[in-house]
Amino acid sequence: MNKKAGNFKKEPKEFEYEFFGPTGALAVFLLTTVVLFGLYFGCNENGCPAYPQKILSMIYDAKFIDVYSFQLYLCWLGALILAWHVLPGEWVKGTPIDEKGSRLDYKMNGFATASLVLGVTSGFIYMKGPECMELIWSRFLPLMTSAYIVSIFLSIYCYISSFIGQKRLAEGGNSGNIVYDWFIGRLLNPRIGNFDIKVFSELRPGLILWVLLDIAFACRQYVLLNGRITDSMVLVLVFHSWYVLDSLFYENAVLTTMDVTTDGLGYMLCLGNLAWVPFTYGLQARYLSFHPVDLGIPCTIAIIFLQLLGYYIFRGTNSQKNMFRNNPTDPSVKNLKYMETKRGTKLLIDGWYGKSRHINYFGDWLMAWAWCLPVGFGSAIPYFYVAYFAVLLIHRYGRDDHKCHQKYGEDWNKYCQIVKYRIIPYVY
Known part of the structure; x- marks a missing residue:
């Protein structure tokens, strides 16, 4: 259904760097890594330590990754990709990608996917009880590490594949500097057949997992408080779910955003979509799971x-x-x-x-x-x-x-x- 774009490689006369160029891109890469994991160790179920010695001790004893958690995360991505292929959805055209007005086609079934995931999760909790969600909340750190690793590999894949065949490149990611182009994104429309990797990762793996993690933390609080959850947890869960489902209901709106029309798929978007959103946007639910507030x-x-x-x-x-x-x-x-x-x-x-x-x-x-x-x-x-x-x-x-x-x-x-x-x- 897609129109094949030609090779639109363009070498600007004077390239304008963002993020202070390659040095800034490297600094942001290091900073986002430190912040992502630092937020976990700064406040978790073991307490909210205020002094570095305790944080360092927690880091030393932590289990960052395990095979089961990594497999679990890969299965999560695989299930979402399968849902994209299987579930019905409207095909819509994106914004023009060249001077001729050519447009790519996108399948919009994110809301159906989220509804299926939440329906299955609700049924699982109903049959097995809230304790069953320990599978997720107890593996928060290794799941976060898994998402981080996958985001790194995806950004590397997109950078390497941008040199293979005829690909449309993002002008802002075609500087010629490896570090900067990998960070900002060199490939504008990474695709495997009709499957658009960037639009898929923009709204599905991170956003839906965000709600799934919230539900897991609400279940943990329910167990911790012997059969109830606080009004604060209800608000957070409803607000986050509302935001995610609303975004997926109006999924085609993402096609006009700068992320899709202008930015390439590099480390910046890969980390943001896969790891940053689900594991930092839900900090409130995670906090309330071990620190209830009425x-x-x-x-x-x-x-x-x-x-x-x-x-x-x-x-x-x-x-x-x-x-x-x-x-x-x-x-x-x-x-x-x-x-x-x-x-x-x-x-x-x-x-x-x-x-x-x-x-x-x-x-x-x-x-x-x-x-x-x-x-x-x-x-x-x-x-x-x-x-x-x-x-x-x-x-x-x-x-x-x-x-x-x-x-x-x-x-x-x-x-x-x-x-x-x-x-x-x-x-x-």
Whole structure:
């Protein structure tokens, strides 16, 4: 169903590095590795140590990997790939990949896959009891190591395969420097037949595993508290599951993101999708599994309101953007004001996107606070997500702004004068 793209290798006259070039890429690689494992040892079921000696002792005694956990993770990936092939799903076209307007086809059945996984998990828990999920939560560290190893191998595979045959390359990952191109991603659309590796890994292995880990931690708390789970755990589990299922329900929206249209599949995306998302985004559920927190009705209502507000902004903005791009004559967007560019494309200056250039980021960040606040203030570790996410969104905005300035030139300057705020209206 796919149109075979030709060899689009392009050597830019003056390559512009991101992340401070090869040295910065290497530094980010080391830093993400340290943070990924450091968060686990910084706060876990053995306590939240505040001094280095105890952390070093825990690292020395830890079992980072075992054959069974690695096999379990590979089986997880295999099951998801099988589900992609077997379960029904709509085939949709992505954005144009060349000047001729050629588009790749993508099978969208992520929501069906997640529904199947959650259905099987629920049935397993019903028949065997919550104790059965010890299979997962007790192997958190070796499973995380397994995901980390697979992400490294996948990024190496994509880098090597980018030199074989006719492949479309990501301009930002075609510098000629091995370390940088491996990190940022040299191959834009890694595929095996119709199976798109990047789009598959973007929303499935990490996001669905994130919810599965949350369920395992909720089961552990249920056992720990002799048959109950706290209101805080319920909130975290519902919010995380809601976010994941919503993302998979609107799976085709990922096709217009920078990750898919611009970035190659390198270490940055491989680690983020396979290891970073499931093993750091669920820090709150893991913390609550060994440090239960009872919120009470007033706090619960306030946090739910924050989540709903964030979701309203996040989903409203993304839906409006996608509708404007794909069906500008739809009644919901046809009366919105926009700015014509010399490239022939249109930039929204009305509706949600008349308030700020990336107001969807603001909604996403509000939800991040709703996910973290249920844990209380016993440790700073569960709040890593909200701090990290703020840095990520600001950095992502900077990357997007730079690329848009290159793409639209003076038109982008005019657009920024009309829509003055970057993310938070009247603030930033």
